[in-house]
Amino acid sequence: MSYKGVVKYTVRRGVVLFLVVVLAIYITIIVANMGGKIDEFVKGDLYLQIAQQVKRDPQYKNLPGSEQEKIIKMKYEQEIKRLGLDKPFLERSLIYLQNAITLNLGRALYMTSDSGSRLVRNIILERLPATILLFTTAMVINFFIHLFLGLHLSRNYGSLFDKIVIALAPTSTIPGWFYGIFLILIFASWLHVLPYGGLVDVPPPSDPVAYALSVLKHMILPLSSWIISGFFLGVYGTRTFFLIFSTEDYVEAARAKGLPGKLIERRYILRPSLPPIITNFALGLIGSWSGAIITETVFNWPGLGLVTWTAIQNFDTPVIVGVTVIYAYLLAITVFLLDLIYGLVDPRIKLQ
Amino acid sequence: MSEVGMEYSLKGVMRELLSYKSGVASLLILIFLIGLSIYTVTTIPPQKAIAMWRGENNMWIENPRNAAPEWIEYFVHKHLPRTIKVDSREKSFGIVKAKTPIPETNITQIHIEMSFTYDYDDFPSEVNIFFHAKYNASENAPLVRLYWVKPDGTKIPIKEFNMRDPNQILYLSVDQSIYAGITSWLMKEKHIKAAKTVTTQQILFGKLTPSLSQGKVEVEKGTYKLVVDATTYNKGDDVDLKLVVYGTVYGIAGTDHLRRPLIIALLWGTPVALAFGLTASLAISIIQLFIATISGWYAGIVDSIIQRITEIYMIIPFLPFLIMMAAFYKLDIWTILAVVIVLSIFGAGIKSTRALVMQIKEYPYVEAAKAYGASDARIITFYIIPKILPPLVPGLIGSVPGFVFLEAALSLLGLGDPYLPTWGKMINDAYNNGALYKGYYYWILEPSFMLILTALAFAMLGFALDKIVNPRLREM
Numbered sequence: 001m002s003y004k005g006v007v008k009y010t011v012r013r014g015v016v017l018f019l020v021v022v023l024a025i026y027i028t029i030i031v032a033n034m035g036g037k038i039d040e041f042v043k044g045d046l047y048l049q050i051a052q053q054v055k056r057d058p059q060y061k062n063l064p065g066s067e068q069e070k071i072i073k074m075k076y077e078q079e080i081k082r083l084g085l086d087k088p089f090l091e092r093s094l095i096y097l098q099n100a101i102t103l104n105l106g107r108a109l110y111m112t113s114d115s116g117s118r119l120v121r122n123i124i125l126e127r128l129p130a131t132i133l134l135f136t137t138a139m140v141i142n143f144f145i146h147l148f149l150g151l152h153l154s155r156n157y158g159s160l161f162d163k164i165v166i167a168l169a170p171t172s173t174i175p176g177w178f179y180g181i182f183l184i185l186i187f188a189s190w191l192h193v194l195p196y197g198g199l200v201d202v203p204p205p206s207d208p209v210a211y212a213l214s215v216l217k218h219m220i221l222p223l224s225s226w227i228i229s230g231f232f233l234g235v236y237g238t239r240t241f242f243l244i245f246s247t248e249d250y251v252e253a254a255r256a257k258g259l260p261g262k263l264i265e266r267r268y269i270l271r272p273s274l275p276p277i278i279t280n281f282a283l284g285l286i287g288s289w290s291g292a293i294i295t296e297t298v299f300n301w302p303g304l305g306l307v308t309w310t311a312i313q314n315f316d317t318p319v320i321v322g323v324t325v326i327y328a329y330l331l332a333i334t335v336f337l338l339d340l341i342y343g344l345v346d347p348r349i350k351l352q
Numbered sequence: 353m354s355e356v357g358m359e360y361s362l363k364g365v366m367r368e369l370l371s372y373k374s375g376v377a378s379l380l381i382l383i384f385l386i387g388l389s390i391y392t393v394t395t396i397p398p399q400k401a402i403a404m405w406r407g408e409n410n411m412w413i414e415n416p417r418n419a420a421p422e423w424i425e426y427f428v429h430k431h432l433p434r435t436i437k438v439d440s441r442e443k444s445f446g447i448v449k450a451k452t453p454i455p456e457t458n459i460t461q462i463h464i465e466m467s468f469t470y471d472y473d474d475f476p477s478e479v480n481i482f483f484h485a486k487y488n489a490s491e492n493a494p495l496v497r498l499y500w501v502k503p504d505g506t507k508i509p510i511k512e513f514n515m516r517d518p519n520q521i522l523y524l525s526v527d528q529s530i531y532a533g534i535t536s537w538l539m540k541e542k543h544i545k546a547a548k549t550v551t552t553q554q555i556l557f558g559k560l561t562p563s564l565s566q567g568k569v570e571v572e573k574g575t576y577k578l579v580v581d582a583t584t585y586n587k588g589d590d591v592d593l594k595l596v597v598y599g600t601v602y603g604i605a606g607t608d609h610l611r612r613p614l615i616i617a618l619l620w621g622t623p624v625a626l627a628f629g630l631t632a633s634l635a636i637s638i639i640q641l642f643i644a645t646i647s648g649w650y651a652g653i654v655d656s657i658i659q660r661i662t663e664i665y666m667i668i669p670f671l672p673f674l675i676m677m678a679a680f681y682k683l684d685i686w687t688i689l690a691v692v693i694v695l696s697i698f699g700a701g702i703k704s705t706r707a708l709v710m711q712i713k714e715y716p717y718v719e720a721a722k723a724y725g726a727s728d729a730r731i732i733t734f735y736i737i738p739k740i741l742p743p744l745v746p747g748l749i750g751s752v753p754g755f756v757f758l759e760a761a762l763s764l765l766g767l768g769d770p771y772l773p774t775w776g777k778m779i780n781d782a783y784n785n786g787a788l789y790k791g792y793y794y795w796i797l798e799p800s801f802m803l804i805l806t807a808l809a810f811a812m813l814g815f816a817l818d819k820i821v822n823p824r825l826r827e828m
Contacts, residue, residue: 020660024667031673034680167374170811173753174804177761181779181788181796189788196788240825247824290669294761308672309765312679320676328667335663 006343013339021332022101025325029096032320036089041315042109043085050075096321103329105322110314111307120322123307128289130199131296131303134219135288138226142234143281145227150238157243165235172233177294180225184298187221194221197300222299245273279338286334290327368820375816381809389623398772401620405612405773412611416477419602420794421614433472433599438578440464440592441484458587462494464580466595471573475553478598479524481578485515485591492585498522499581500556503574508534508556515591525552538564606794608778609785617773618798624774625756625806628689632755636696637748641740644702645732648709658702665698674758678767685769688762692755701747708740743821750814753807760803775799 033039051072054060060068080086084095099106105120113123153162187194194217195201201214245251251268291305300306304323311319369375396404404411416435425432440449446467453460487494498510511522511530524530531552538544542560547567557576558569582591605615647658677683677691712718713736721731762768763776764783782788782795819825 016660017663020663021667024664027664028668028673031680032676170374170808170815173750173757173807173811175757175761177764178757178800178803181783181800185788185793185796189791189793244824290672293671293675294764297765309675312672312676315680320672324669324672327669331667335666 009343010340014336017332017336021328022097024328025100025321026093026097028324028328029093029100029317029321032317032324033089033093033096034315036092038109038315038317039085039089039092042083043080046079046083047072047076050079100321100325103325105325106318108311108319109316111311111316111319120318123319124304124322124326127302127304127307130301131291131305132289133215134222134301134303135226135291136285137219138223139284139288141223142227142230143284145231146234146238147277149235151242153235153239154242154246157239162239165232165239168232169236170233172229172231174229175294176222176226176229176292177298179228180222180295180298183221183225197221197298199302218301222295222301225295241276242269242273245269248272275342282334282338283331286327286330289330290323365817365820369813369816372816372819374812378809378812378816381805382813385622385626385806385809388619389626392619393623396616396619401616401773402771404616405620405771407610407612412607412613413482414596415607415611415613416598416600416602417607417611418609418790418792418795419477419598419600419607420792421604421606421798422601423604424601424606424794430473431471432474432601433470433476433597434601435599436468436470436476436597437594438466438468439594440466440580441594458585460584460587460589462580462582462584462591464582464591464593465577466580467575467577468595468597469575470557470571470597472599473571474600475551475557475571476597477525477553477600478596479553479556480596480598481522481524482594482596483515483518483520483522483591484593485518485520485589487515487518487584487589488586489518494582494584494589494591496591497581499579501577501579502560503572503576506560507579508537510534524556527552605798608781608795614778614795614798617775617778618802620773621775621778621799621802622806624685624769624772625759625803628685628759629752629754629756629806629810632689632692632696632758633748633751635693636699637701637744637751639693639697640699640701641705641737641744643697644705645709645736645740647702648706649713649728649732649736651710655706658698662698662700662702665695666700668695670695671761675762675765675767678762679765682770683767685759685772685774688759688767688769692758705740705744708743709736712736712739746814746818746821748814749810749817752810752814756803756806756810760799775803 054068054072054075060071063071077086084092087095105124107118108120108123111123112118113126115122115126117123149165153159153165156162184196188196197218199215199218200211201218205211205214246265246269248268251264254264254268289304291303291308293305293309295301296303296305297309308320308323310316311323369379414435414437419435420432422432422434438447440447448463448465450463451460452463481498483496485494493515495512495514497512500508500510502508510524511527511533522530534552534555535546538546538555538560544560544562544564546555546564549567550564550569554569555564557571558564559572561569563569578595580591580593584591603613603615605613605618607613643658647655674688674691674695678688681687683691718731718735721735726735759768759774760776760779763774764780766780768774768777768780776799778799779796782792782799785792787793787795
């Protein structure tokens, strides 16, 4: 493949993905603003705020009501203009879109970060570590458990463990948060050995080691709920995936040639099965980043999922859009890189 | 995919399905769930279910609050109290009512004795008395004296009062003046100072021993009597009452914090879950099938537009988006269902189906159809879709639990249907009312059991069908 072809493909794919991201974000902006309705709420709040401010201000306090009214109105109009709320929603939505695309996430309407900042960026960055700690850990643990046990079972299929995994695979249709409720019921409510939820003991221990141990203790139940939920279907899926690869004709041919089993496995089974595995891993990693609203609610885990849920409850559009924008960018970049790498590495995927 | 081109008959599939244990089990569960749904919808129509769940006209006032299901007895090995209701208007054994007019006046003496047997191992959760009196509100209200007679004949005065309302309710277990009255009676007659933790029910139904001062009290089994002496001052006046001794267990499912029988939500959750899950997965599968077929068949510009839309869908986060729509627009369950379908039709399933269509497109019989001049619509509906439908069925069935749990997850956040009782709403209620902290485990376990049963039935059926449709999996 020519160098020029690669560049052409890369640019085209990049542009298309960028347009896709822009459209997705625009749809999110329209829905998260309820087609402009959220701005009406904001305007209402603003008016109340200014009215109270003026009425409390000693400078205007003694003015007659109609004068006060006038001043309130004037200040309100000024503020509306300053915020750009006087423009029609269509125009504003495009400004929002531009800000979102340039990662200018702006200020939250109502929410503040724990450190008191109104900036959406700070609100997101503050909660990100908690989410990554829990869900990325869960995802990575799950990935390797499924990979190694699946590989193991594909070598020993028909064994007792294999039969158990097949029989119990349907249990994975039950989501993690649902197992979470049961784990809380057993270990927190009944046995009183683990906390109901949260990130760390209250008050948080000041010693860093004690702090880390406390966080670890709080992680056990949510982490287990995700591992249990994914376990059987994950192992079953990987095992079947490897089995399908190991019955391909070229593997049979290699066996017929009398190649050693280790070599067959490494060169003829593992290598061609690598691309989908890497894709799964990369997409899972990005997916774990946005957290899980339900699991975080059940365990009261202060991550991004909980922030998203709080933002939705408070109609805090900038936060919702902010989380979506970052997620969209990360996902698009991952997809783009995967496309590119496969294009370069995998001879079966022809670049057009 | 070598399985494309296999023919399936319903009979053959059924026969094969029944050869798997999981297939038989899942079919049995599904028949049970469908039967339960039909029973529910025919015996409790939706309007009635909504009214019952709202508890219109205080209809559950005679039910115990947070009562466990009756089968809990098998685990605690105790005979737990049921709710006992005694009504003076009913002519039955144990109820005596006598009216004695005082000559030359309008005054009537009414004497009522209501006895009932109490042979449970635990105290009742509440005791209430509902009056149903007849008197003219502008005139003198009847004077009522209440006595509680224990099995050994001890007579405890409960209260003496003039009625304030013909339908007055006396909440014996929470009424402070009654509690003060009977504890001071206990002091005077039995010389026992009850500990602060001792409740009214415990004094009424317990053995009055000195251990009461340490807060320890045992149930006294036997026949109790409520004695009422009422004096009415006008002709035609009457006093009747209903004594309700609330149990700690109720029915086969128990009750919640609003005294509603949980069985209503358990029953109604079934048709809702089945309808929601099946409609969502059926609609999504069929629409995806058409989109994928069009994408694969027409190729070119149509195909690339559909592929781009799929990518947009991939980037929009499904659950936060759905939750946002449900929260912002306060949707009911059927609108949520529509949103779920719209948010899923360009999902990941399109890709594999599209690949299948592109494969079938090259088959000789499709070429032949083209050659004799068949239209695109004809080829798609009669030659392609029937071919790719069977491999999709296991996925369709297998995706049902996901939607059932989706409804539960939305309900858990308080975004479920505002009127209909569902399993998710039960879990949400239980969660919000501290069922996990207070130990009302049945409240969470019952809907969970139904959810798990439904999920496993569909998942097992999906897996079994997958083996039938993809014979390659059978050897693995």
